Structure formats: structure tokens, C-alpha cells
Amino acid sequence: MKVHFRIRRFNPESDPRPYWAEYHIEADPFDRVLDGLHHIKWYIDGSLALRRSCAHGICGSDAMLINGRNRLACKVLIRDVGRRITVEPLRGLPVIKDLVVDMEPFFAQYRAVMPYLVNHDPPPDRERRQSPEERARFEDTTKCILCAACTTSCPIYWADGEYVGPAAIVNAHRFIFDSRDQAAAERLAILAQRSGVFRCRTVFNCTDTCPRGIQVTRAIQEVKRALLGAL
Amino acid sequence: MTEHTFDAVIVGAGGAGLRAAVELAGQRVAVVSKLYPPRSHTGTAQGGIGAALGNLEEDHPEWHTFDTVKGGDYLVDQDAAELMCEEAVETVYELEHWGLPFDRTPDGRIAQRRFGGHTRNFGEAPVRRACHAADRTGHMILQTLYQQCIKHDVRFFNEFQMLDLLVEEGTCRGIVACEISTGELHTFHARAVLLATGGFGRLFRVTSNAHALTGDGVAIAWRRGIPLMDMEFFQFHPTGLYRLGILLSEAARGEGAVLLNRHGERFMERYAPTLKDLAPRDMISRVMYQEIRAGNGIDGKDYLHLDFRHLGRKVLEEKLPDITEFVRTYLGIDPAEEPVPVVPTAHYAMGGIPTDNDGQVIVDERRTPVRGLYAAGECACVSVHGANRLGTNSLVDILVFGRRAGRHMAAYLRQAPLEPVLANPHSAAEAMLREWRARSEGEPPARIRDDLQTLMMDKVSVFRSGSGLAEAAEGLRALRERYGRARLDDRGRRFNQDLLEAVELGFLLDLAEATVAAALHRTESRGAHYREDYPRRDDAQWLKHILVYRGEGGRISFRYKPVVITRFPPKERTY
Numbered sequence: 001m002k003v004h005f006r007i008r009r010f011n012p013e014s015d016p017r018p019y020w021a022e023y024h025i026e027a028d029p030f031d032r033v034l035d036g037l038h039h040i041k042w043y044i045d046g047s048l049a050l051r052r053s054c055a056h057g058i059c060g061s062d063a064m065l066i067n068g069r070n071r072l073a074c075k076v077l078i079r080d081v082g083r084r085i086t087v088e089p090l091r092g093l094p095v096i097k098d099l100v101v102d103m104e105p106f107f108a109q110y111r112a113v114m115p116y117l118v119n120h121d122p123p124p125d126r127e128r129r130q131s132p133e134e135r136a137r138f139e140d141t142t143k144c145i146l147c148a149a150c151t152t153s154c155p156i157y158w159a160d161g162e163y164v165g166p167a168a169i170v171n172a173h174r175f176i177f178d179s180r181d182q183a184a185a186e187r188l189a190i191l192a193q194r195s196g197v198f199r200c201r202t203v204f205n206c207t208d209t210c211p212r213g214i215q216v217t218r219a220i221q222e223v224k225r226a227l228l229g230a231l
Numbered sequence: 232m233t234e235h236t237f238d239a240v241i242v243g244a245g246g247a248g249l250r251a252a253v254e255l256a257g258q259r260v261a262v263v264s265k266l267y268p269p270r271s272h273t274g275t276a277q278g279g280i281g282a283a284l285g286n287l288e289e290d291h292p293e294w295h296t297f298d299t300v301k302g303g304d305y306l307v308d309q310d311a312a313e314l315m316c317e318e319a320v321e322t323v324y325e326l327e328h329w330g331l332p333f334d335r336t337p338d339g340r341i342a343q344r345r346f347g348g349h350t351r352n353f354g355e356a357p358v359r360r361a362c363h364a365a366d367r368t369g370h371m372i373l374q375t376l377y378q379q380c381i382k383h384d385v386r387f388f389n390e391f392q393m394l395d396l397l398v399e400e401g402t403c404r405g406i407v408a409c410e411i412s413t414g415e416l417h418t419f420h421a422r423a424v425l426l427a428t429g430g431f432g433r434l435f436r437v438t439s440n441a442h443a444l445t446g447d448g449v450a451i452a453w454r455r456g457i458p459l460m461d462m463e464f465f466q467f468h469p470t471g472l473y474r475l476g477i478l479l480s481e482a483a484r485g486e487g488a489v490l491l492n493r494h495g496e497r498f499m500e501r502y503a504p505t506l507k508d509l510a511p512r513d514m515i516s517r518v519m520y521q522e523i524r525a526g527n528g529i530d531g532k533d534y535l536h537l538d539f540r541h542l543g544r545k546v547l548e549e550k551l552p553d554i555t556e557f558v559r560t561y562l563g564i565d566p567a568e569e570p571v572p573v574v575p576t577a578h579y580a581m582g583g584i585p586t587d588n589d590g591q592v593i594v595d596e597r598r599t600p601v602r603g604l605y606a607a608g609e610c611a612c613v614s615v616h617g618a619n620r621l622g623t624n625s626l627v628d629i630l631v632f633g634r635r636a637g638r639h640m641a642a643y644l645r646q647a648p649l650e651p652v653l654a655n656p657h658s659a660a661e662a663m664l665r666e667w668r669a670r671s672e673g674e675p676p677a678r679i680r681d682d683l684q685t686l687m688m689d690k691v692s693v694f695r696s697g698s699g700l701a702e703a704a705e706g707l708r709a710l711r712e713r714y715g716r717a718r719l720d721d722r723g724r725r726f727n728q729d730l731l732e733a734v735e736l737g738f739l740l741d742l743a744e745a746t747v748a749a750a751l752h753r754t755e756s757r758g759a760h761y762r763e764d765y766p767r768r769d770d771a772q773w774l775k776h777i778l779v780y781r782g783e784g785g786r787i788s789f790r791y792k793p794v795v796i797t798r799f800p801p802k803e804r805t806y
Contacts, residue, residue, distance in 0.1 A: 011723065011725060012725070013723050013724060013725045014723060025685075029563075030561070030563070032561075041677075041728075042675060042677030043675060043677060043678075043719055046675055046677075046719060046720030046729035047720045047721035047723070049268075049726045049727075049728055052276070052442055053266055053272070053441040053442055054269050054270075054272065054275050054441040054442075055441065055442060055477075056275070056475075056477045056557060056561070057556075057557075057560070058274055058275045058370065058553075059266075059269070059270040059271075059272070059274055059275065059441060059563070060267070060269060060270060061267075061270050071424075071685060075560060077560070077561070096412050096725065096726055097725050097726040098529045098726075100726050102412075103267060107267070109380050115378055115381060116329075116330065116378035116379060116381055116382040117330025118330055119328075119330075123328040125324075126324055126340075127327040127328075127329060127333070127340060127341050128328065129338070129339035129340065130335055131335065131337075131339050132334075132336075132337065132339075133312070134335075134339075135332060135333075135334065135335045138332070139332075140366070142332050142367075142371065143370075143372075144269075145269065145274075145370070146269045155720045174634055175330070176498050178330065178332070181330070197468050208383065211367075
């Protein structure tokens with residue numbers, strides 16, 4: 001089938017301002033949007049820049065705005081978005097080139113929530129025990145691939161880049177509710193700050209957009225409740 | 232050009248690189264990676280990590296060692312396999328202590344499942360050895376290691392692509408890398424360098440490997456005079472999604488899924504009566520090709536079925552959620568209702584940069600090391616996988632040898648002198664980029680890459696022959712000639728992937744050459760290397776590793792490294 005791509009392009013090195021580039025290609029309905037972008041990049045215009053690696057929705061490289069919604073280009077098929085496909089870089093992060101945005105602010109916010117297990121007790125010779133129920137408590141938030149689709153779909157984040165954003169909260173949640181962790185209070189204190197969890201206005205964009213199906217808004221609400229319980 | 236000086240530089244931020252980084256945290260260490268660390272390919276590993284914890288049934292590291300040796304068709308260095316299977320146990324506990332969210336048994340221990348080629352009591356029956364977190368075990372390992380690096384404040388240079396390795400007079404002095412966002416070259420002076428750059432599955436048209444897996448570290452080492460070992464052994468995983476090659480974990484069969492041909496026959500029963508669908512990957516991939524050749528493909532076509540239907544939705548959703556989603560997303564079918572079309576997919580390079588058991592890169596059969604140069608993970612060849620890697624053992628390898636390399640580097644740094652800084656260390660890399668940027672006429676490199684991947688798939692995959700390999704060698708010469716005349720569309724500096732992909736294609740061409748040369752040279756069939764013109768294993772002549780060298784003018788030569796045999800003399804390999 002014939003597919004029409006409109007891609008928001010911008011190379012600050014040479015372009016005075018962003019512009020729309022149009023490409024017509026032949027594609028299979030079962031092709032990924034990424035396959036279409038690759039076709040353009042490899043056979044039509046090699047200067048198109050986009051990140052991608054695993055191409056099956058696990059590495060989190062290729063989150064972008066596709067027909068108005070943040071998605072992984074490798075996890076959405078052309079048959080699911082139709083013959084006219086508009087592709088733009090993620091919003092809320094500076095564009096480096098074309099579909100590539102600067103991820104440093106996003107990762108800085110991730111690092112700020114202590115995204116690692118803290119346990120001051122000497123470890124046993126074998127594993128620390130954890131029941132299947134305790135393990136299930138934080139299952140959903142272990143799935144995060146740090147693609148930034150959630151954070152860059154959040155209107156609060158667009159308005160205020162100081163907000164840590166949904167992805168960072170998801171990763172704090174993953175440890176706050178892990179029975180083996182001992183730093184929940186410190187993480188909750190970080191998330192109680194002005195930049196923290198109470199900026200969330202439960203718009204649900206994050207949950208709608210998460211390519212891993214994480215209940216992001218719910219995780220944020222659970223952190224809020226833990227914080228209210230702790231105060 | 233920017234210069235940096237560190238004690239140690241780690242290239243690659245997958246499991247091996249990050250595990251070594253944790254070991255070296257506190258020293259002046261930098262991790263240089265062409266991807267952000269959570270994008271590394273370790274994250275796509277699905278089914279589990281093998282370790283004889285014995286949480287669900289009796290198990291022992293010796294059994295794991297035996298399975299590894301037999302799985303590798305006796306080309307495994309048994310001293311290395313022994314220590315890997317021993318240390319697997321403590322590295323898994325260590326990950327758990329760092330927070331890795333393993334699935335749990337009802338009494339709260341790490342859950343384990345069956346996997347291909349892993350057996351109890353030296354081959355009697357499948358054993359539950361693969362420690363898992365649903366079918367996202369690699370994701371959890373990568374996340375956990377990255378989290379530990381953040382905790383220990385490890386310095387990262389993300390999206391910096393290595394272009395050159397600085398080795399002089401038998402000593403490694405550092406690397407040169409391109410900062411992708413600006414196109415600027417950076418020289419990293421270091422007394423110790425660890426290559427942890429992963430594999431090179433992008434040699435083949437159908438592969439489970441990420442686009443990033445172009446073997447950069449392996450090819451650069453080869454260009455710098457370091458031999459490559461076991462390059463003729465490339466693993467095809469039996470169950471890639473039809474057309475796409477996306478991996479469907481062996482955990483599927485560990486949980487009970489079976490392979491079927493067009494007659495609905497569970498054909499593996501005929502070939503491996505004991506382990507059936509859990510026979511090793513080399514054997515199953517070969518059988519699948521045979522079935523397809525015999526006209527037993529589905530509807531007579533070039534694929535077979537992986538049948539999950541009898542497992543039920545609950546098992547699919549709880550134990551195999553990701554692969555269930557892949558099938559739904561990419562093929563539009565529900566594995567609980569319909570069998571899934573699968574084909575073997577290029578998955579894992581057993582070969583790579585030869586190292587000793589501490590990750591030190593060695594340049595000959597006498598184990599002469601390059602001072603200060605280390606390799607670990609898929610880019611390295613210890614060799615613990617021999618002619619065919621067992622499922623789960625790649626994760627064991629990256630952790631055990633990432634850790635061992637990190638520890639040895641730390642000890643090395645305590646006594647290694649500061650090497651003098653080289654003059655213009657970046658000049659070779661700069662010349663290469665300048666030459667590419669000048670090219671505005673010719674065909675796009677992507678066409679050449681397509682043809683390379685097709686050639687390798689047709690002539691150098693599961694079935695090989697002397698005549699086919701000779702044709703591949705001829706084809707590679709033609710591709711190399713075209714490569715010399717290819718063009719770039721993007722000649723700018725900023726995020727110039729057009730340029731870096733062209734450079735990566737050069738790496739792939741080199742690795743194809745090494746693979747084909749070694750495959751032509753080994754006139755026997757062993758593990759993943761099957762020669763139709765030499766269908767038998769020949770221990771008298773070939774129970775040894777091939778080291779392939781590229782010398783002056785690109786001339787290829789070989790040396791041989793004996794296989795270390797400790798406990799398990801070679802036997803016929805049946806399952």
C-alpha cells in the first residue's frame with residue numbers, strides 16, 4: 001500500500017527553523033512505523049535522524065509523536081495508524097536533530113529519585129526471601145523501559161520542566177513498594193518537594209501512552225497516598 | 232578534539248560493561264557507550280539466567296558445567312566453564328541483593344524453570360535451573376546493574392561511539408570515540424580498557440539482534456592486529472517470529488510450548504527423544520531447516536509452528552507476557568488461540584575477541600596478553616560456549632566474566648605504570664571520517680548492507696558448504712569494492728547516523744570476512760557450524776579453536792589454540 005509520511009525535521013546546524021518533510025513510500029500494512037522511517041532514511045534521505053535499537057519495543061529508544069500520540073515507532077504497525085502518518089519528536093525536551101531529542105534532563109530526573117535498592121542489613125548467604133505477594137506489589141512498575149513517552153506526554157511537564165515527571169515517579173514507586181528496600185522515607189521526601197508528585201493533576205496521558213501498559217497514574221496515586229500516610 | 236584521562240575505560244553499557252563498572256566504581260572509570268545504557272541489548276534477554284541454586288529440585292554446578300560442555304559440542308574450555316558455573320550461583324545472589332526482582336517460589340526463593348540443554352545428573356532429564364523474572368530477565372538485569380552504577384556515581388559518556396583502539400607495543404593506551412550529538416572526536420587515555428561492545432547479529436538478514444549490534448569492538452580489535460577466535464560458530468535461535476526474526480524465548484518451550492510441522496507432528500521427538508523441544512539450539516535450528524527442506528513447512532512454506540495453545544491464558548500472561556504481546560502486536564494473532572509461525576533467527580556470536588579467564592585479551596595460543604586490554608560479554612570469547620551456547624548462559628557469561636574482568640582490572644591498575652600519551656591518537660579515526668564526509672556520489676551504504684545480510688543468510692547460516700562459502704568469500708570481495716564507492720547523504724557533524732552507519736557497515740564487512748574464512752577453514756561439523764560437505768565431527772583434526780588474524784594488506788592467517796579438557800572427555804552428542 002502507498003503510505004504518506006509527514007516528518008517534522010530540524011537540523012539546528014543548517015536549518016533556520018523546523019519544517020515538514022513529506023515522503024511517499026510503498027509499505028506493507030504489517031510493517032512497523034519504524035520500517036517506514038528506515039525506508040526513508042536508508043533509500044531516500046540518509047540525513048534523517050532518529051534513535052532506535054532493538055526494534056521490538058524493549059530498549060525504549062524510539063519513542064516519538066506519531067499521529068499526535070507518543071508511541072514507540074517499532075511497536076506500532078502501519079495498519080494501526082493508517083496511510084497518512086505524521087511523525088514529530090517528543091515534546092518538552094530540546095531537539096538535537098529531527099526526531100532526536102536531548103534525553104539528559106529526563107535521565108537527570110530519573111537519577112534524582114534514588115532509583116536503586118537501599119538495604120543496610122548485611123545480605124544473607126543466599127537470596128533475601130520475598131513472597132510472591134510482596135513481589136507482585138511492585139510488578140507493574142518494574143516494566144518501565146525509560147522511553148520517556150509518559151513524561152513527554154504530560155502537560156504539567158510541558159509547562160514546568162522542573163517537575164520530575166511520571167517516569168521518575170514510576171521508578172521511585174518500584175522501590176518504595178519493594179519489601180526489601182529501606183529508603184522509602186527518603187524517596188517520599190524527595191517526591192514531597194515542589195517538583196514532586198503533587199504536581200500531578202491526574203490527566204492520565206501517561207497511562208494512555210505507556211507502551212509497556214504500566215498503570216502510571218495509579219502508581220503516582222499510590223505514591224501520593226503513601227506520602228499522605230507518612231506525613 | 233577533546234582529551235580525557237581515566238584509569239579505566241569501559242566500552243559498552245550492557246550487562247558485561249555495567250557489571251565491570253560496578254566492580255571498578257570508586258576508581259577513575261568511564262563507561263563509553265553508543266547507546267544510553269538502558270537501551271543495551273542485554274535488556275532484550277527474556278527467559279532466564281542459569282545457576283544451580285537448586286531451589287526447586289536438586290542441582291549442582293558440575294551438572295551445569297557438563298551441560299555447557301556438551302551443549303558446546305566439546306569445544307568449550309572446561310576450566311572456564313567450571314568457574315563460570317560455580318560463580319553463576321553467587322552472581323545471581325548478588326543481583327538479588329542489589330534488588331533484582333526475580334519471580335519467587337511460594338516460600339520466597341528465586342523461581343527457576345527448565346531451559347534447552349540444561350539437565351540433571353549429566354543428561355538424564357530437564358532440570359529447573361533458569362532463574363527468571365517473567366520473560367523479562369534481561370531487562371531486569373540491565374536495569375539492576377544500571378541502578379547500581381547510578382548508586383555508585385559511575386561516570387557515563389552516553390552516545391559516544393568508539394572508532395579506534397589505541398594499542399602500541401603490546402600495551403593498550405585508550406580509545407578514540409565520536410560524540411554522536413556533535414560529531415566531535417574524543418580521545419580517552421586509560422591504563423586499562425574493557426571492550427564490552429556486544430555481538431554482531433546484524434551480519435544476517437533475519438536476526439533477533441538490535442540494529443546497534445554491528446560488532447564494533449570486535450572489528451576494531453581485529454583491525455588493530457588482535458586475532459578473533461571461534462568465529463565460524465554463530466548461533467541461530469530456533470524460534471524467531473516469521474519474517475521479523477524477533478525472539479520468542481526458549482522459556483516458551485521450557486514452559487511447555489512445542490514445535491509442530493505441517494502435519495501437526497511434534498517432530499523434535501524423532502530427533503531428540505530425551506529432551507525433545509528442549510534440545511540445544513544448534514540441533515533444533517538444523518532440524519527445522521531439514522523439515523522445511525523436506526516439504527514439512529506450514530503449507531509447504533519456509534516456516535514452522537510454535538504451539539502454545541495447551542498452556543492456557545494464565546501461563547501465557549503470567550510467565551510469558553512479553554512474548555505473548557510480541558505475537559499479538561507483530562503478527563496480529565493470539566497465541567492462546569493459534570499456533571505461531573516461527574523460523575530460526577541469527578542470535579548469538581560464540582566467537583569474538585579471545586580472552587583468558589580474567590577477561591585479559593590474548594593474542595595467541597600461548598595466551599600472550601595485551602597489557603591493559605580486556606574484553607567481556609558477547610564480543611569476547613573465553614571460550615565458555617564452544618561451538619554452541621546454551622540458553623541462559625549468555626547472561627551467566629556477562630555477569631561472571633564482567634565481574635572477573637573488573638576485578639582483574641582493579642588489581643592491574645594498582646601496579647600498571649602511566650603510559651606516555653601518544654601524539655595525534657585520533658588521526659586514524661579522523662582520516663576515516665573525513666574520507667567518508669567527502670563522498671557525495673555513489674550508492675547508499677544501506678543497499679550494500681542489505682546484500683551483505685542476504686549473502687550471509689544464504690551461504691553462511693545454518694547449513695554451509697565449501698562451495699557456498701567460497702561463493703560468499705567472492706561475494707564479500709565485490710561488496711567491499713562497492714563499499715569503497717558508496718556515498719553519504721549527510722555530511723554534517725550533528726547526530727550524523729548516516730556516517731556512523733557507514734562506518735558500522737565497514738565493521739560488519741570485516742567480521743563477515745573473518746567468519747567466512749574460519750568457516751571455510753574448519754572442514755568438519757560441530758555445534759552451530761554445519762558443513763554439508765563434512766557432516767561429521769572430527770575430533771582428531773579439529774578439537775581446537777581457530778584464531779583468525781588479519782595481517783599486512785588484509786592477508787588472512789590462522790593459528791590454533793588447544794581446547795582445555797578437565798573432566799569431560801568428548802563423547803558423541805545425543806539428546
